[in-house]
Amino acid sequence: MIQVVIIGSGNVAQHLIKAFAKSSKIDVIQAFSRQKAVLTHLLDSKKITTDLNDLAEADLYIIAVSDDAIAAVSSQLPFENRLVVHTSGSVSINALDKKNRNGIFYPLQSFSKNAAIDFSQVPLCLESENEADFEFLTSIATTLSDKVYKINSEQRKALHVSAVFVNNFVNHLYQMGNQICNENNVPFEVLKPLIQETANKIMKLSPNEAQTGPAIRNDKQTITSHLDFLQDENQKKIYQILTQSIQNNGKKL
Amino acid sequence: MIQVVIIGSGNVAQHLIKAFAKSSKIDVIQAFSRQKAVLTHLLDSKKITTDLNDLAEADLYIIAVSDDAIAAVSSQLPFENRLVVHTSGSVSINALDKKNRNGIFYPLQSFSKNAAIDFSQVPLCLESENEADFEFLTSIATTLSDKVYKINSEQRKALHVSAVFVNNFVNHLYQMGNQICNENNVPFEVLKPLIQETANKIMKLSPNEAQTGPAIRNDKQTITSHLDFLQDENQKKIYQILTQSIQNNGKKL
Numbered sequence: 001m002i003q004v005v006i007i008g009s010g011n012v013a014q015h016l017i018k019a020f021a022k023s024s025k026i027d028v029i030q031a032f033s034r035q036k037a038v039l040t041h042l043l044d045s046k047k048i049t050t051d052l053n054d055l056a057e058a059d060l061y062i063i064a065v066s067d068d069a070i071a072a073v074s075s076q077l078p079f080e081n082r083l084v085v086h087t088s089g090s091v092s093i094n095a096l097d098k099k100n101r102n103g104i105f106y107p108l109q110s111f112s113k114n115a116a117i118d119f120s121q122v123p124l125c126l127e128s129e130n131e132a133d134f135e136f137l138t139s140i141a142t143t144l145s146d147k148v149y150k151i152n153s154e155q156r157k158a159l160h161v162s163a164v165f166v167n168n169f170v171n172h173l174y175q176m177g178n179q180i181c182n183e184n185n186v187p188f189e190v191l192k193p194l195i196q197e198t199a200n201k202i203m204k205l206s207p208n209e210a211q212t213g214p215a216i217r218n219d220k221q222t223i224t225s226h227l228d229f230l231q232d233e234n235q236k237k238i239y240q241i242l243t244q245s246i247q248n249n250g251k252k253l
Numbered sequence: 254m255i256q257v258v259i260i261g262s263g264n265v266a267q268h269l270i271k272a273f274a275k276s277s278k279i280d281v282i283q284a285f286s287r288q289k290a291v292l293t294h295l296l297d298s299k300k301i302t303t304d305l306n307d308l309a310e311a312d313l314y315i316i317a318v319s320d321d322a323i324a325a326v327s328s329q330l331p332f333e334n335r336l337v338v339h340t341s342g343s344v345s346i347n348a349l350d351k352k353n354r355n356g357i358f359y360p361l362q363s364f365s366k367n368a369a370i371d372f373s374q375v376p377l378c379l380e381s382e383n384e385a386d387f388e389f390l391t392s393i394a395t396t397l398s399d400k401v402y403k404i405n406s407e408q409r410k411a412l413h414v415s416a417v418f419v420n421n422f423v424n425h426l427y428q429m430g431n432q433i434c435n436e437n438n439v440p441f442e443v444l445k446p447l448i449q450e451t452a453n454k455i456m457k458l459s460p461n462e463a464q465t466g467p468a469i470r471n472d473k474q475t476i477t478s479h480l481d482f483l484q485d486e487n488q489k490k491i492y493q494i495l496t497q498s499i500q501n502n503g504k505k506l
Contacts (some may be wrong), residue, residue: 022295022491037466066471067474067475068474072351074388078450090475090478097358108443108444108446109446109447109450110447110450110451110465115435115454121446122446123443123446123447125443135362143312147443147446149443151439151443155437155438155439155481156439157437157478158433158434158436158439158482159396159434159443159444160479161433161443161479161482161483161492162430162431162433162434162439162444163430163444163447164466164467164468164479164492165426165427165429165430165433165492166426166430166444166447166448166451167447167448167450167451167465167466168276168464168465168466168467168468168469168499169426169491169492169495169499170423170426170427170448170451171451171454171455171463171464171465172460172464172495172498172499173418173419173423173426174418174419174423174455174460174463175460175461175464175499175502176415176418176498177416177418177419177460178413178415178459178460178461180411180414180415180418181411181415182339183411184407184410184411185408185465186404186411186412186415187402188407188415190361190376190378190400190404190412190414191376191412191415191419192403192455192456193359193361193362193374193375193376193400194362194363194376194416194419195419195420195423195452195455196363196419196452196453196456197362197363197420198363198419198420198423198424198452199422199448199449199451199452199453200449200452201363201368202424202427202445202448203445203449204368205426207425207428207430207431208425208428208431208432210424210427211424211425211428212363212420212421213417213420213421213424214403214417214421215417215421216421220322221320221321222320222343225343225410226413226417228478229256229410229411229414230320230414234257234498234501236291236497237494238422238494239418239422240497241490241491241494242422242425242491245425245429245487245491246422246425246428248487249425249428253280
């Protein structure tokens with residue numbers, strides 16, 4: 001069995017502990033948490049430590065803490081020359097203390113506290129300083145997921161920025177659609193099948209092929225009537241900017 | 254059997270003909286198309302007319318033509334006092350000629366030419382001038398779909414504008430994410446599970462509950478590093494405006 005220690009107790013740490021529990025090749029022998037109680041529903045209390053100096057010897061240490069704590073935690077580790085990875089999309093591999101062999105184990109998914117996740121569909125983006133460690137990380141990642149990628153820190157940053165567009169910003173457009181519905185006494189649920197279909201389309205078509213609507217058709221009459229309809233200045237502004245952006249993009253294609 | 258005539262031959266017209274073909278209560282007795290050949294894969298050639306003056310007598314006429322042709326087509330109909338509806342999200346019921354009884358039969362979904370649609374999940378938004386016609390339209394709509402809504406023209410306009418946000422604009426954000434991936438040699442497919450999960454979340458959570466990311470956390474360090482990373486001025490501008498909008502919205506909650 002490959003022995004793994006998880007450092008951290010947040011969403012990503014907890015989802016990893018759950019996912020590894022299903023693997024017959026990986027044994028989470030210990031987890032570090034400032035408060036034991038946060039993890040006792042997932043791990044035997046004896047396997048939880050609140051002291052980094054008590055960390056057990058393992059094949060892999062996964063730091064799953066908040067971005068700004070990664071550097072400090074990695075420098076506090078009381079050992080050297082072991083394999084230590086973090087799980088962040090936006091922190092460079094260089095943030096990890098050089099006294100250990102470093103790597104990245106970044107699950108690119110939006111983890112909610114209570115929602116179950118099918119880990120086999122979560123893309124795992126791996127990076128390491130040397131080839132042997134990369135192969136070792138790959139062997140662990142493939143026990144969890146069908147989607148394992150070699151992604152360097154620069155590529156990972158691009159992915160993280162893209163993820164803001166396709167996840168956080170997309171959800172904000174759902175928020176705006178919801179507001180417009182509320183302001184006009186229409187149930188938002190009417191739009192839910194369209195939201196699903198919009199995401200489903202992208203599984204088969206490229207975003208360029210899937211683009212529809214008044215902006216790409218340059219349907220000026222509909223655009224004007226929509227802008228007249230919108231009363232909120234922020235809604236108007238975002239409608240105009242995204243319409244313009246779709247049209248400029250269309251000209252480049 | 255309820256007898257229906259479809260006027261038009263585009264995506265919506267064709268999807269309606271297909272959907273009605275599965276119903277044991279509805280008979281599409283005729284369709285109007287400028288070119289017969291467009292519909293011969295769906296209807297017997299004898300049932301297709303290219304002349305509005307040859308329209309058969311029916312219980313319902315569904316005008317599924319482009320938005321700017323609706324008014325003209327409805328005024329060219331060679332009969333009076335029959336039930337005539339259109340299928341557009343953005344055209345008022347008042348665009349239909351008053352010589353007939355008017356209504357709306359608006360399927361709120363993004364129809365692609367070749368993609369099969371599960372019509373039972375397509376929201377149908379109905380409106381009519383009188384209650385008897387509304388009940389009749391409802392009886393037809395419920396044979397096609399589980400999601401039938403009474404929506405007046407003002408509400409329908411709100412839905413149509415919202416749909417631009419949650420469909421056309423969302424797809425444009427997919428486009429931008431795709432661009433950022435391409436510019437940095439990362440496969441866009443890495444983001445597809447996140448795109449699916451972002452849409453899935455909204456089926457259970459409100460958009461306010463589902464909002465995550467650096468903007469809503471006011472994580473200035475990540476926001477600055479993302480803006481430094483983006484080189485394209487348009488990408489930068491949209492990142493800034495949507496971040497600002499998420500933060501302003503967060504303050505109101």
